[in-house]
Amino acid sequence: MNEKNKKELMFILPKLRRYCYGLTGNKDHGDDLLHGSVVKILAKFNLLKIENLQAYMYKIISNLWKDELRKKYKSKEIHVEDYIMDQVPDNNINFDKVSYISNNDKINQAINTLTLKLREVLILIVSEKKTYKETSEILQIPIGTVMSRLHEARRKILENKDQNNTQNKIYDKN
Amino acid sequence: MIKIEDYKLQMYVDNELEPSEIKEIQEFLNTNSEAKLKVDSYRKINNLISENFKSIETEDFQKKTIDLLLKEDVSLVNKIFNYRIKLIPAFASFAAVLFVTIFTYNSFIVNISNETKNLNATNKSLIIEELKGIIGEQEATSLVSTIQNKNIKFKLINEFKNNSGNNCKEFKFFDFQIKDLNIDEAIFCKDNLGNEKLTKIKFFKGPLKQT
Numbered sequence: 001m002n003e004k005n006k007k008e009l010m011f012i013l014p015k016l017r018r019y020c021y022g023l024t025g026n027k028d029h030g031d032d033l034l035h036g037s038v039v040k041i042l043a044k045f046n047l048l049k050i051e052n053l054q055a056y057m058y059k060i061i062s063n064l065w066k067d068e069l070r071k072k073y074k075s076k077e078i079h080v081e082d083y084i085m086d087q088v089p090d091n092n093i094n095f096d097k098v099s100y101i102s103n104n105d106k107i108n109q110a111i112n113t114l115t116l117k118l119r120e121v122l123i124l125i126v127s128e129k130k131t132y133k134e135t136s137e138i139l140q141i142p143i144g145t146v147m148s149r150l151h152e153a154r155r156k157i158l159e160n161k162d163q164n165n166t167q168n169k170i171y172d173k174n
Numbered sequence: 175m176i177k178i179e180d181y182k183l184q185m186y187v188d189n190e191l192e193p194s195e196i197k198e199i200q201e202f203l204n205t206n207s208e209a210k211l212k213v214d215s216y217r218k219i220n221n222l223i224s225e226n227f228k229s230i231e232t233e234d235f236q237k238k239t240i241d242l243l244l245k246e247d248v249s250l251v252n253k254i255f256n257y258r259i260k261l262i263p264a265f266a267s268f269a270a271v272l273f274v275t276i277f278t279y280n281s282f283i284v285n286i287s288n289e290t291k292n293l294n295a296t297n298k299s300l301i302i303e304e305l306k307g308i309i310g311e312q313e314a315t316s317l318v319s320t321i322q323n324k325n326i327k328f329k330l331i332n333e334f335k336n337n338s339g340n341n342c343k344e345f346k347f348f349d350f351q352i353k354d355l356n357i358d359e360a361i362f363c364k365d366n367l368g369n370e371k372l373t374k375i376k377f378f379k380g381p382l383k384q385t
Contacts, residue, residue, distance in 0.1 A: 006243060013235065018227045027233075035239045042242065107222040125188060126223045132190055151184055157219055 005045060005053070009038070012054045015128060019058060022123035023065045025112040033068070037061045058128070058138045062120055069116065110160040118153035121146055183209060187216040290348060293326040297345075297362060300372040309353060317352060326350050331359075340364050342373065354379055 016037065021030035037060045041053075050056050111119060120139060124130045125146075132150075136143045185191050186199045203210045293301075298321050306314040332344035342363035350357040361374040 010243060013239075014231045017235065018230050021230050022227060027230075030230075031236045031239070035236055035242070038239055038242055107219070107226050111223065111226075122223070123227075126220045127227045132185075132188070147181055147184065150188075151180055154184070154216055154219055158215055 008053050009041070009057075012057065015054070016057050016061060019123060019128055020061055020065075022111070022127055023061065023116070023120060025108065033061060033065055036064050040064065055134065055138050058124065058130075059140075062139060066116065107157075110157045113160055114153050114156055118149050118156065121149040122153040125150055179209065180212070183213050184216060187213055187220065290327040290329050293328050293345070293347075293350075295322055296370060297360075297372075298322055298326065300362065300370065301357065301360060301375065304372050304375055305352060305355070309355065313353070321352065336363050336373070338366075340366070356380075 013034070017030060017034045020033040020037070021027060024030045024033055037057060040060050041057060111122070114122065121135060124135045124138060125132070130138065132143050132146045136146045139146070141149075182191070182195070182199060186196065191199065203213060299318075302314050302318055302321055305317075327348040328345040328350075329348070330343055331346045334342050334344075336342050340363045342361055344359065344361045346359050347357050355377050356379075357375065357377045359374075359376040360372060362370050363373045364370050
């Protein structure tokens with residue numbers, strides 16, 4: 001990797017870490033995922049011609065995290081891949097709430113209840129300010145799928161918020 | 175089932191609409207409080223998520239990740255691949271140098287073989303001896319001093335081994351004239367004792383044809 005590529009990677013590193021945190025919902029896991037993606041890009045960089053490093057890195061991070069989840073679920077002998085990506089909110093596994101405390105615990109918690117497929121779309125568009133087209137290219141899914149996943153993610157967060165509000169109201173009444 | 179309006183509202187919040195569509199949505203929001211509430215909710219979620227991840231930017235990176243980038247230890251294979259593009263001009267340069275070297279060397283060899291030299295005294299004597307049988311011994315002997323003092327130019331046109339395995343050289347002469355004989359070519363071979371012998375001489379009688 002030459003100096004120019006290295007500088008570019010250093011420059012986008014904070015954004016990549018933010019995405020890693022968003023996917024894993026955990027500071028330590030996020031840092032490990034970022035480290036793993038840097039290791040991977042350093043190994044691959046010399047073999048590939050990469051036009052958009054940032055987009056490529058997002059792709060690597062997403063795929064690495066999916067691989068990580070596959071390993072976790074394989075060890076539990078669950079073989080249906082879609083089940084992992086669609087049904088299970090993976091961040092609940094070994095989720096260390098203490099390691100990441102923010103002022104927005106509720107939104108963080110709401111994001112963590114989303115499945116990976118919904119969360120990666122939401123974070124790329126909302127946090128990373130990617131367009132629908134860029135997101136579809138990074139995740140290699142159609143724009144229509146990006147839109148439906150984004151809508152679903154928002155709907156679930158709002159649902160979660162409403163549930164919390166209802167619970168609070170019940171708690172207040174008691 | 176998601177309503178089409180929801181998609182449009184979502185696109186409006188995410189700045190994915192064309193200016194004409196934005197105006198249309200804004201007019202719709204002015205008259206639809208439910209839709210406006212939805213847009214506000216989406217915006218609130220966006221703000222919360224953005225704020226949530228903003229704090230992460232200021233935190234320090236893992237040392238091992240920074241070290242990995244700063245002290246990147248490139249393997250030999252990677253080094254080779256890394257310099258593959260640089261290797262192409264390097265190989266091209268090397269090939270060019272090699273080509274020039276071979277070409278120059280070949281040219282040098284050609285130049286040596288093309289180089290005209292003066293026939294040495296021994297070979298002159300051998301030719302004179304041979305000519306004795308052609309122009310007569312007396313005539314030939316009288317020409318010895320003339321021939322020996324004359325610069326007879328030749329070019330080496332072939333080197334080979336004869337049937338006895340002796341080294342032979344074939345000379346082509348330039349303007350080698352004795353009386354009315356024009357000596358054109360001659361082959362000198364060394365015998366087993368290392369003495370040079372004239373084995374073939376090619377000549378023609380009469381003046382050179384003007385071409």
